[in-house]
Amino acid sequence: MKREVYLDHAATTPMLPDVLEAMLPYLTHVYGNPSSFHSLGKNAKDAVDEARTLIASLLHAREDEILFTSGGTESDNLAVLGYARKNQAQGKHLITTQIEHHAVLEAMMHLEKKEGFEVTYLPPDRDGLVSAQQVEDALRPDTILVSIMSANNEIGTIEPIAEIGNRIQKWREVHGRPALLFHSDACQAAEYLPLDTQKLHVDMLTLNGSKIYGPKGTGLLFVKRGIKLQPLLFGGAQERSIRPGTENVAGVVGLARALAIAQRDREGQEKRLLPLREALIRGIQSSIPKTRLNGHPTARLPNNVNMSFMDIEGEALILYLDEAGIYVSTGSACTSASLDPSHVILALGLPYEVAHGSIRFTLGRSTTQEDMDYVIQKLPPLVAKLRALSPVNVEPKYFA
Amino acid sequence: MSLPLRPIAGTTGDVTAKNGAQSWFYTDVVKDHFFHPRNFMVEDAREGDYNAIGKVGSPACGDELRVWMKVDPESEHIQDFRWKTFGCGSAIASTSMASVMVTEGGGMTLEAARALKPQDIMDRLGGLPARKFHCSVLCDKALRDAINDYYRRTGQFDKIVAESARLIDPVAKVTDHDIEEAVLEGAHTLELVQQKTKVGIGNPGCLPAVEELIRFYKEKYFGAV
Incomplete structure (x- = not known):
């Protein structure tokens, strides 16, 4: 052979057997809709709640700060488009890097071309690093969002996220700009780097299942309490109406298990x-x-x-x-x-x-x-x- | 657990997954020419071995192709055709196939070789994925460049077919070559060509000519519309 x-x-990544095992009941006999009031629905809802609690503890976050999505692309889109659209009265300037994943980059370009935003695309150095100083130098009174990936998907360079987050947090306090947020796409980082959102000083964080031996088509956006996003989808009360649609119960369970294993190992x-x-x-x-x-x-x-x-x-x-x-x-x-x-x-x-x-x-x-x-x-x-x-x-x- | 899946539509590929459900983008013929390229220039070209050369592209645009051609001065048939290509699998396979087509059966006359279309090369390859059509165009261009070079070297200047660009939109500085490139890159409607080239946006008077060119290049490279 x-x-x-x-x-x-x-x-x-291929899915781990442990992840599949955790998912199987929800692909077979526990098929209820978490929004249904009967027992079968309740069992499904319990599974989603448990997954959310587990993920919240892994990210040093609260349950209501975890939004489940269909993957990294949707989470990035929701963070960038959802936050910029909802908060544009506070300013229309955004900052990202030239080496971002297209899910962030093209959402930024869309806002720039079609919705009147200004975007600063920070150039990395020759090794792919973006510095906290570069970010600070680019901040303006009308900047509302900085989005920088935790680790690059092509060249693997790890960005100094905690340092950048810390700098942004200080700037926000000194200049009294509470609307200024920091988002990071951590899809490539989740298998190898710590994800404590408080230590990273991130306000939003994108994660997905398919890069961490979990199921494809699963993802989440950590959104710090109090942050308002404009939904991309409409039609239900799930995920606090920010991301409506019947929950991917098995997917959510698999994502939680995969993330727990990734962070453990x-x-x-x-x-x-x-x-x-x-x-x-x-x-x-x-x-x-x-x-x-x-x-x-x-x-x-x-x-x-x-x-x-x-x-x-x-x-x-x-x-x-x-x-x-x-x-x-x-x-x-x-x-x-x-x-x-x-x-x-x-x-x-x-x-x-x-x-x-x-x-x-x-x-x-x-x-x-x-x-x-x-x-x-x-x-x-x-x-x-x-x-x-x-x-x-x-x-x-x-x-x- | 295994489900009987059908091959992906539009692929008659060769690299087949173990379950037989998926196949590669390229046909067996493309794969054969890619893994076993014919007629490529092994050593540096020696002066005297060839009496025409052609060149197209640059590595910056992702493809570069050089060809060396030996033409029999009596009959003007192509006796030998060697090449080097920097490019993807399609570019390498197309060049290899073109080299076979122009030299097989005693070799094509220069006039017959000039009439060779990218579509002819693709047909012999059993097709290329849509986004790879431009690869087969490159070797066609390099071939025509070499044919002109032969006529130049032999003083037959009346037979050189110039491929100079014609300005279509003087405002946006768009030439027929730009439109050709846009069509090759998959822009098959006026709107898509405009997105790529900005042609006619400040000068709508040229749009009928642009539409005509789009039809012409679509027919030339992708067959009947």
Whole structure:
């Protein structure tokens, strides 16, 4: 049988058996609608309430601060669109970064283009970091929302969220701007980083199930008590009427279980994955010339390796790797319908050539040292084969 | 627990999942040419081995293609056609297929090669995903660039077909090439082309010409409308 090595955990993760087990009753015999007044409905409602209580304790939050959604994209949209629309009388300036996930970035762009908001897109440094000072310098009296991801999905750079949150909180108090909030998308961070919302000084936090070995199509938005959001959906009283629609009971149960396991295991996972990540980086760098590690060398998720291979196009390499049973991703040109290269790599100040050749390897719970050895063994001849077909020869000064 | 799932519509793919339910975007022919590319330039081109070269694109736009062609001066048939491509799987497979088409059966005449359409290459590949059509256009362009180069080198200037851009909207500085690119990138209606190019927004008088060009390029690259 062909060896299969899944290194696309930042795209999605397989569901843990424990999570499935927790969900199964709610996919089968406990099928009631939590809004129904009979016992079957009550059982379903109890499950949703329990999940909410568990998640609230994991986030150091209150039950009524957790809103269940259909995933990271909806949570990001609800945070950005819902807050900006509801509070635009307080100001119409928003701040985010150039390397944000499209769920935040495109919501911001929409507000900018169609609804009269002004948006500042902070440029990261060459390693993908945004500083608290940069955020503070961009704050204005009419700024109502700052949204910065906890860790980047493409290059794995971990942003100083607690420091940024702290700075925003101080600025808010000093300048008397209670409407100024801080939101962070923590979908990629939840498996490896602490999520204490009070220590992070976040007012809203996006999480989802599919990146933490939970069910796809599940997510949540932490919204600090007192914050008003304009709903994106209408039609019921669920989730305090901010997110109506019959609850995804099994999904909510699975999300809670997955988040609990992720936070329980995160230090152990980090310890296990760090040497594997470093082995892969060193293995690639020592066996293949003309590569570049994108993202921060140390302030980086323990499961992320983003590498540009000069002179070849990422999609071609992905297909060759696929043939070898190695499943990876790229944010570059041909995987997206737009044909644009990765906005993240370009935002690092790197040229198009580097962006087009970038490949993302993301490790996970099933990843072993043997997997890394297999990749390091298979990769060099495939890169060499594609380079032999290529008319391009990028000079080192462009990617060093 | 396994359900009998149908293959995804529109794919006659090759990389098939274990349960047979999913297949890759590319056809067997595309995959064959991608994994076993034909006629690519292995070594550096030697002066004298080839009497025409063509180039299109740049790595900045995601694709770059260079071709080397040897034309028999007597019959003006293409005897050899070598290439190098920086690009995705479709770009590599399209170039490889084009190199086969222009050299097979004793080689095409330059005039026949010039008449080769991206659609012809795609047909031989068994189709490409919609968003990859532009890849097959590149090798077509590089081929025509090489044909012009041959005529230039042999002094047959009357046979060179210039591909200079024609300004369609002097206000937005949009050329026919810009509209061609927009259509290739999937903008198949006036509105979508306008979103990409801003053509005619400050100069609505040019819109009938724009619509005509959109029809022309749609027909050229995507077959009958």
